[in-house]
Amino acid sequence: MQFSTRVLVLGSTVGLGAALTAPALAADPGTMDVTINIPRLKVAEYHKPYVSIWVEKAGAKAKTVAVWYDHDMKANEGTKWLRDVRQWWRVSGRSLAFPANGITGATRAPGAHKISFSRAQLGAAAPGQYTLVIEAAREVGGRELLRIPFSWPAKAGAGGRAAGKTELGAVAVSFR
């Protein structure tokens, strides 16, 4: 009992304060890297998609870690279409204020985009099973949602992938 508690404390210390801890413990990952491919589409009218990324855990409120939208329009007008990222809007977006600190980002062009999250950002302080959810919705286009389960503590290296068919390309997760 006592022993496992100590292990837990140690684990979270490493996760949160990787910079402060000894290099010998660096094998315990504290960061998730996500690579998101936004497909190049042959359409007459193309707008870069709105993309939301969030973390789900059974029994906990969904935690948004990133939302890419037209955040720089005058009078915050780009928020009008946030509800089209409809699952995210339901589980998390509708309770946030925009622009959301540390979450809001600009829309991304087709291609591969890497984004990293610390364990704290992911809200994954407690060990257990989580799901990373990526949802994209495009103006005059479609919508797609991908789910990648992960657990924490995580193992360094590749950590799951999913591939979209329409609005998202391959999405891969790894830990370091």
Added chain:
Amino acid sequence: MMNKRLWGFAAGAALAALAAVPASAHRQWMMPSSTVVSGDDVWVTVDAAVSNDLFYFEHQPMRLDAMKAWAPDGTEAAIENKSTGRYRSTFDVHLTQKGTWRIASVADILMGSYDLNGKTERLPRGTTTANLAERLPAGATKVKTAEANNRNEIFVSVGEPTTTLFKPTGKGIELAPVTHPNDLFSGEAATFQFLLDGKPAAGLPVTVIPGGIRYRDQLGQMDLKTDAEGKVEMTWPEPGMYWLNVTTPQVEREEGEGGAPPPLARRASYVTTLEVLAP
């Protein structure tokens, strides 16, 4: 000498036009441009009509005289850009607050009759409990009345849905959300509770019809009944807009059936339009 008696289907139908009760067979509806809204400066536009097919404006516009809107904090908001055309009415509401808005047209009508000089006369159109005394001519006897409360309302949520607006008025049929009406997804079950005069109403018939009737053969109507707690549960088969109607039970009568008209009854009806999103 008021005498509240039952007011049956045939008599009710005969009075429908007079008393502004939604005529049987024709459905009164409102269609909002959105029910789930994000953004800082948003509006909703609503079409309002009476027609057979849902949701096609093809018969009569809904009158906007009694149309009102309430912000999430309970304050009344303006109905803007009102217009009534041949087949539909339309108006806008500026959604200046976060939370759930209500847009409603409520009619509280007193139906009935009185005797004067040996003849039975109907209560004039526009009679209410409040103005009955002044509307009745001197010498009227055998006054029979029954109240009809008709509520047609929709909800629109900016950001997170709220429930502050669901405090019942205690009059007619009202919705108490177990499931919030702006949080509906196909394949999921939703539960609503209906109150009649502020109390859970058991045994009320509930009709749910998906929009898009014109382009399909089957109506797809769901016929439900409120349970002992006034609750009804339904699972949405498809995403889309649904028309929901709750009424006090009506006596079914064959056309041309003879005999005395059925007695006067208190009537109430409730209509809302619900948007069900894809998961």
